[in-house]
Structure formats: C-alpha cells, structure tokens
Amino acid sequence: QQQVKQSPQSLIVQKGGISIINCAYENTAFDYFPWYQQFPGKGPALLIAIRPDVSEKKEGRFTISFNKSAKQFSLHIMDSQPGDSATYFCAASSGGGATNKLIFGTGTLLAVQP
Amino acid sequence: EPEVTQTPSHQVTQMGQEVILRCVPISNHLYFYWYRQILGQKVEFLVSFYNNEISEKSEIFDDQFSVERPDGSNFTLKIRSTKLEDSAMYFCASTPSTDTQYFGPGTRLTVL
Numbered sequence: 001q002q003q004v005k006q007s008p009q010s011l012i013v014q015k016g017g018i019s020i021i022n023c024a025y026e027n028t029a030f031d032y033f034p035w036y037q038q039f040p041g042k043g044p045a046l047l048i049a050i051r052p053d054v055s056e057k058k059e060g061r062f063t064i065s066f067n068k069s070a071k072q073f074s075l076h077i078m079d080s081q082p083g084d085s086a087t088y089f090c091a092a093s094s095g096g097g098a099t100n101k102l103i104f105g106t107g108t109l110l111a112v113q114p
Numbered sequence: 115e116p117e118v119t120q121t122p123s124h125q126v127t128q129m130g131q132e133v134i135l136r137c138v139p140i141s142n143h144l145y146f147y148w149y150r151q152i153l154g155q156k157v158e159f160l161v162s163f164y165n166n167e168i169s170e171k172s173e174i175f176d177d178q179f180s181v182e183r184p185d186g187s188n189f190t191l192k193i194r195s196t197k198l199e200d201s202a203m204y205f206c207a208s209t210p211s212t213d214t215q216y217f218g219p220g221t222r223l224t225v226l
Contacts, residue, residue, distance in 0.1 A: 036157075044217045046216070
C-alpha cells in the first residue's frame with residue numbers, strides 16, 4: 001500500500017511535443033505529491049508538487065493533473081525541449097514534518113529528440 | 115541559493131569495512147533524511163532525523179547503519195560493515211518545516 005506505480009518506464013518525444021508521465025497510488029493518507037527531475041550523476045531536484053485539494057497545478061511548461069478519486073496523478077511537459085531529457089520520478093508522502101518520508105515511483109527516462 | 119552538499123562524491127571500499135558518508139544540510143533546515151538509489155532503480159527512503167534523534171527508519175536501515183549530527187552542521191551516515199549489496203548512490207536531503215525536500219548530489223558507494 002506504500003507503493004507508487006509509475007509509467008511509462010521510458011519515453012521518447014520529439015522537440016515541441018507533449019511528454020506525459022503517469023503515477024498511481026493506493027495509500028489514501030498520502031497528501032503531498034511532488035515530481036522530481038534527475039540528471040545523470042546528480043541528485044533529484046524538485047520540479048513541481050501538488051496537494052489533493054486541487055486538481056491541477058501549472059508552473060511554466062510543467063503541469064500536474066491530479067485525480068483524487070482515481071488515486072492517480074500525472075506530469076505533463078508542454079513544448080518538450082532536449083534539455084528536458086532526464087529521469088523523472090513521482091513521489092508521495094503523508095504526515096508532514098519528521099515523518100514525511102518520500103515514497104518514490106520507479107522513474108521514467110525521458111528523451112526529447114531535436 | 116543554498117544547497118545540500120555531500121562528501122565524498124565517490125567512495126570505494128572493501129566488503130566488511132566501515133564507511134562514513136557526510137552531508138551538510140541547508141543551514142536553517144530542521145529535518146534530515148538519507149535515501150539510497152541502487153543503479154537503475156528508484157530512490158528508497160532509509161531514515162529521517164529530527165531534534166537529534168531518528169524519527170523513522172526503513173527496513174533497509176538495519177543495525178549496520180547509524181546516523182549522527184555531531185556538530186550542528188554535519189549529518190553523517192555510517193555503515194559499520196559494508197556488504198556488496200550496499201553499493202548504491204546515497205542521497206542526503208533536508209527540509210525546513212514543509213514538505214519540500216532538497217537533495218544533495220549524492221555519494222556513490224562502491225563495495226568490492
């Protein structure tokens with residue numbers, strides 16, 4: 001029940017296209033859903049995050065869509081650029097503060113072709 | 115912009131040896147974490163630390179692991195007797211009092 005399932009495992013998108021990565025969870029206690037971007041040899045960097053009280057959050061070209069009833073959330077990258085090529089992890093947590101461990105999805109390797 | 119730093123970037127050790135991985139969290143942060151990532155796999159939670167004590171630990175964090183905040187700035191992860199399966203990237207993270215966790219660049223641990 002602590003798992004976060006992520007798909008697809010890898011994704012190839014043409015420059016200017018839309019990249020869509022999906023995640024699903026079971027634990028209804030999760031109340032914070034961040035997306036992290038990771039480049040090779042680097043640590044995960046927070047990209048955007050959402051709480052269940054909203055269905056969508058947009059920051060620049062990045063949008064999270066959240067479906068509380070389906071227990072699913074997704075990352076949309078509009079106008080994808082070669083510089084977006086990285087591994088993307090969804091995550092979830094609950095409780096806040098010191099017990100706020102992140103449960104990560106398995107990651108999606110995104111390649112944006114020029 | 116403040117960053118979480120980690121040293122060393124790469125540590126090679128022999129099986130059975132002790133290693134200490136070091137982290138300097140962002141200065142005003144209060145909550146600290148260690149995660150690990152085996153090559154090609156997802157990031158896994160190891161331990162959280164607040165107010166100089168462990169808040170939560172995962173099943174991975176057995177008696178061979180320990181954490182310490184020895185001097186108010188550093189945050190260390192010690193593995194007493196390394197095993198081959200401990201080879202992974204180890205990430206330190208910190209957060210002030212919100213959900214956003216800031217990750218360091220990681221230490222690649224190779225156990226031979």
